[in-house]
Amino acid sequence: MACGAVVGGRSLEGVDVTKEAIIQGQVTRSGEPVGNAYVRLLDSTGEFTAEVPTDDAGQFRFFAGNGRWTLRTLAPRAEVVDRTVAAQVGAVAEVAISV
Numbered sequence: 873m874a875c876g877a878v879v880g881g882r883s884l885e886g887v888d889v890t891k892e893a894i895i896q897g898q899v900t901r902s903g904e905p906v907g908n909a910y911v912r913l914l915d916s917t918g919e920f921t922a923e924v925p926t927d928d929a930g931q932f933r934f935f936a937g938n939g940r941w942t943l944r945t946l947a948p949r950a951e952v953v954d955r956t957v958a959a960q961v962g963a964v965a966e967v968a969i970s971v
Contacts, residue, residue, distance in 0.1 A: 893959035896933040897967030905930030909947035947971045
């Protein structure tokens with residue numbers, strides 16, 4: 873029986889990917905996970921939509937709508953990092969963020 877884990881990402885077990893636009897990834901520094909960083913989801917106009925903390929493995933996940941989004945990462949002892957990502961229902965956008 874498979875565990876449902878995605879190589880390099882969080883488990884999607886119990887998530888109906890066909891009905892969701894998922895943006896997820898990991899925040900790292902020098903190849904090591906950064907826990908307790910904050911990742912913000914900004915819409916196409918730059919407006920704040922949501923924010924989540926990274927877990928101990930540096931991982932985060934958002935359920936978003938179709939379109940282009942900006943991920944703004946705030947981590948201790950690091951500059952703010954912005955990444956643009958496209959989300960689409962039925963797909964998982966994996967994002968690696970290095971701070």
